[in-house]
Amino acid sequence: MRGITKRFGDLVANDHIDITVEPGEVHALLGENGAGKSTLMNQLYGLLQPDEGEILVDGEAKVFRSPRDAIAAGIGMVHQHFMLVPVFTVAENIALGAEDVRGGPLGILDRRRNRRDVLETSRKYGLPIDPDALVENLPVGAQQRVEIVKALTREVDLLILDEPTAVLTPQETDELLGVMRSLAETGKSIVFITHKLREVKAVADRITVIRRGRTVAPSNHPAAALDRTEGSAFSPDTSEDELAALMVGRDVNLEVTKTPSEPGREVLKISGLVVDDDRGVRAVDGIDLTVRAGEVLGVAGVQGNGQTELVEAIMGLRGIRAGAMELDNESLAGMGTKKILSAGVGYIPEDRSLDGVVKEFSVAENLVLDMYDRPPFGNAFKLNPKAINESARERVTQFDIRTSSAEHAVSTLSGGNQQKVVVAREMSRPLRLMIASQPTRGVDVGSIEFIHNQIIHERDSGTAVLVVSSELEEVCGLADRVAVMYRGRILAVVSPDTPREEIGLLMAGATSPAQASPDAAQEAAAQEEESE
Known part of the structure; x- marks a missing residue:
């Protein structure tokens, strides 16, 4: 990808980004939430189109107007939020969009062949999965295997994994890292979007760091270990402290500092x-x-x-x-x-999207979800917008919530900043x-x-x-x-x-x-x- 630029109004999500992925490598795309990682890969997968720049596959320029074009070019993607139909079986989900039918386009779905393809692919790549199981009955780790098998049945050469460990247990995470390494050994290329440093160190061959829509130039960070074969990538020998500083633009303390209780x-x-x-x-x-x-x-x-x-x-x-x-x-x-x-009692729920925020509400409104009917924010009959907005501005500053306005919908924030909204709401009152x-x-x-x-x-x-x-x-x-x-x-x-x-x-x-x-x-x- 050369000079990729993507704008959403005044926001420049990707600013002239270059990234090269070699055959048979795990290439980590590292950055904070909201840095522009997923936006970049959504363009590679055809979900978005770049405003500037070009995409080359095996040296040939490509234009992807939809995921179908990307899949045809050998590119697959597993999204952070799975794209599966819960009431369908594994085989039915994998067949969606690429159905085998008998008797022409209006014929009968060849379920036996679909099931056989799933079994063959899962065995070939060491991803055991029951083709007859309903997706809604599978644990999260198994659902992710379904997504990966779905991409591999399309015979992709490059697989994009978007924050694949965000909802996995440590055991499932270790299993996935092993799968990524084994796929790379078969010649598949992996783009691993993440912000988890331990996982990057464990599995990546090279690392591209994105901060606020731009790639971080290794030449500006002589202390970090570089891959000399690629000017825009860091080596996995780069320490976690260095990678953390590259991501956020300042030194980060990865250890919890506390005095005895x-x-x-x-x-x-x-x-x-x-x-x-x-x-x-x-x-x-x-x-x-x-x-x-x-x-x-x-x-x-x-x-x-x-x-x-x-x-x-x-x-x-x-x-x-x-x-x-x-x-x-x-x-x-x-x-x-x-x-x-x-x-x-303050409560930070385990699933912020489901239980922590109302995405259609503004940042300011989310900050008073459990206090909206108490002074100074309101009563049983009406809200006090002035008090709500003044308090929101203070908490946005105090808790470093990255938003251009507290009146914007909380859905416009990155996941990390949505979590800060929940933390700010729960810790801004006596507990x-x-x-x-x-x-x-x-x-x-x-x-x-x-x-x-x-x-x-x-x-x-x-x-x-x-x-x-x-x-x-x-x-x-x-x-x-x-x-x-x-x-x-x-x-x-x-x-x-x-x-x-x-x-x-x-x-x-x-x-x-x-x-x-x-x-x-x-x-x-x-x-x-x-x-x-």
Whole structure:
């Protein structure tokens, strides 16, 4: 791609970007949320057309007016938000747009051949998938395999993966990185769009960094390791600290900085809690937990072991079967979510798009979603737009929300800045308890540093903080105590200084030295995968 420029009104999303992808390489496209990575690749895939510049495939200039043109040229794309029909089977989803029919264009769909193609492709590339399974019944990691197999059945030579690990567990992430490497070894080229430095270091052959719509020139950063064969790319030997600084334009502290906690009274007390999931299966199985004022309690575990149901029960979003939950000795059972928020509980949900923001509302409106009917923002009958907008301007500055106007729809913001809106809303009022579920999911390094600092600031102000995250490094970095959750139970509460290997074994269900052997851990992990 040479000199690619894309404008949306006055916004220059891509500014004369050059990028070259070689056969059989994993090329990481690294940058903050909103840097222009996805916009660039959407042009390569034909979803958008560049205003300037050209695209060459094997040295030949191409014009892609639709994804069909890109697929014909050997280019496929797996989007961050999957493009699958939930009620269709795997084979039906993969056949969409490229159906094999018997008897001419108006003939019958050749389901047997479609199914055979799926099996052959999945076996060839080591991506096991059941062609007859309904997509809605598959875990997220398996749905992603469906998207990849769908692209590979089109015989693509270059596969674009847009933030592919944003919704995956650590185990699924490691599996995907292995798939990417094996695909590259077969001669496929991979463009890996991400902002996660560990993953880039683990799998990339070369790295292009984009910051605010422009590629970062290696010549301006002599300290970073360069790939001398390509003037616009960095080597994976470049350190994480250097890559983080290249992404955000300043030095970034990748470690959580905090002083020892000074825990006070018991703010949240949970006893014998039992909660079912949406299918009526027990998800939380009689757990006991306490969170004290001025401390961070981190909950570690592979996602799907009851963490979501635990948080929803605390917030009044899900009924409980048994047990008790108390906030400063006042029962939370049966209390509605609005009342819980009003009682001084802040809540960062794990899915900001579904539960954190109303995308059609402005940034200012989203910042008062849980306070719109209280002075000075309004009452039961009307809003006070002046107070709402004045408060929004202050919080946009305080929480470094990147938007040209607080009156713009929150959907115009990058994912990281949408998360900052949620954090700003929840931490801009007096709190007794702060619940942060996957607080930095899909967030770039600059925003991660900021959100972590805000959580520690909330702790230091005397708030009790409960952090739930599938990122073990995040849990151990933020927490003063770590509760390890497995199949709905708390197996142990340990120090964040506990070796990661020991916590990892607990996450796999090993609770004794005999269980802690590698074979036992692998068996526990396999059982977990089967249960999912």
